[in-house]
Amino acid sequence: MGQPLNVGIIGCGSIVAQYLATFARLGTVRLVAVADLMAERAAAVAAEVPGVRALSIDDLLADPEIALVVNLTIPLAHAEVSERIIAAGKDVYSEKPLAADGAAGAGVLRVATDAGRWVGCAPDTVLGTGTQTARRVIEDGAIGRPIAATATMVTPGHERWHPNPDFYYLPGGGPLLDMGPYYVSALIHLLGPVVSVIGSASRLREERVIGSGERAGERVPVEIDTHITGVLEHASGALSTLVMSFDAVATRSANIEVHGEAGSMVVPDPNTFDGDVLVRMLGDTDWVVEAPSAGYIDAGRGVGIHDRALVGDAARASGEVGYHALNVMESVLRAAATRTSVAVASTCTVPPRVELQKL
Template identity: 65%
Template structure:
């Protein structure tokens, strides 16, 4: 990315539901400045820009051609992630996208290859792994509080997003489903905590062929289901640790911890990886109760968009913590779990990635480092 950028100028493509979360964060980050928004629905982009002084509503093509835009924040639906990312890269712009990196690992590999050839940087959500929840758990593991990690469990159970999302169609077609929608939070967290994955075993099913939209102008409309809606997998990490993952749009609820990490001398309860914060609990070998660990690492009061700040703050030539390599590896892992589910065979993971660097305890206001080291 050349010299570190004092201010990285951002253009957003895609003005759907998720944009509100980014718009609540970007103004507080002094490394970033939003200058333009675009959407296939021009009126929607204009409505967003109208509430943001100095931000222009452009067509997608105009945004890609705009010299003021240094990085494209890609908030389109998963099926369009690769197309938009490649257009931005072709225009010489950095890219940060919502998860997953692309609809398929093959498309994601094309994005990373194009970025490498163009000399631009790729980042990708989820950046929740940079918050105090996951990072405090990471610090506990790195400090040896549970000994050598042996296993993990990751559980996400809900009855489906059509209950609240006004346009949930993309959740129920190939490229959607609970694993590719929610799995990035869990798999990215597991790789951050335990390192990359070398092989997987999976099983999957889907309970209903139709779903009924529960909110918005399409409430009551029935949509078809053509992808797996309950997925189980075992991830075999390069370290030897085993992670069991269950992702479901078919269940009602669960009391299981979102993520648990078990080691030779202790166990950790890790908060919801779809959040930035939350309590980390530790139970040491021989203890009869859990203890809550003090917050010791991660971006304090983080919210969606800190991955962009982290990217802008990354040293030249270094991979962002929420970077393309991690996003690609997580996508291949998830895709391979589904492949295994349909073949009944263990699937080797071709890619790997560095375990992302730990985040010291950082308060976003002024990026003040409170504890630890960069």
């Protein structure tokens, strides 16, 4: 395996704990330092992990020991911070989405290409046994040619639990750009790139009330649509229907369903790494659980960086897929605003399947 990949983290908000938990289990990744605009947050993270230093952002970027920086800043800052990381001569792995809009995302990839640096992008949930086993079922032809898929994410809004939910309701946020990357990325891995979309959108209310933390009771303005529906036309001919909402109460299933000529399949919630893949063939009266047969076993957030350490530039949680997913989501929003069908400007090569292996 060689030496571990030395990484730093910029952004020590709520999500960082999940990355720390994964890195602690890996022999392929070594966390060197963390930074945040709020120095006390970086210090608190560093205090939890022996040997990790809390640095300023400038000092972290200047550290020659660090080869890759994980960008866990808010979505509106993703592109700017990623470009700073690249300019410092380091590879970058960004939380989703790659950027707040497609133009900024294209800029990140262009700067990286010019500098000869690698860009990765969450979500890496698609590398777990759930989505990867489902992908194997499709690639093996078990359900026949895929015809359609559905993907639904319904919640009353993140302000109910997040102490600082403002960015969810600003441009670059909303249910589609926040949660859609999990679903759209999974659909890309399962059914291939998307060529065109249609969509509709609405907004239930103009402000939200924070439900937890020191700011509980404070009102947050809503500047974006909070209920999005779209239909994605994949290059393969399959049609996927998306429902992404911060306005409704709940759904009985956050799973993806894929329907083929010979059978249907339930794919686990793409915001998780594992779960049961269910298949029901034409003529059957019940669903059958598929044993895990592809993907990283017991994966967690940050497995995409582990994959990078193992396979180098061929790492599957790539900026190319992240950019295409962003283009797809942005196209759905544009289609909703214009009430027209919108062609997706980009495409991507679907990365190779992950063969079944322990993290």
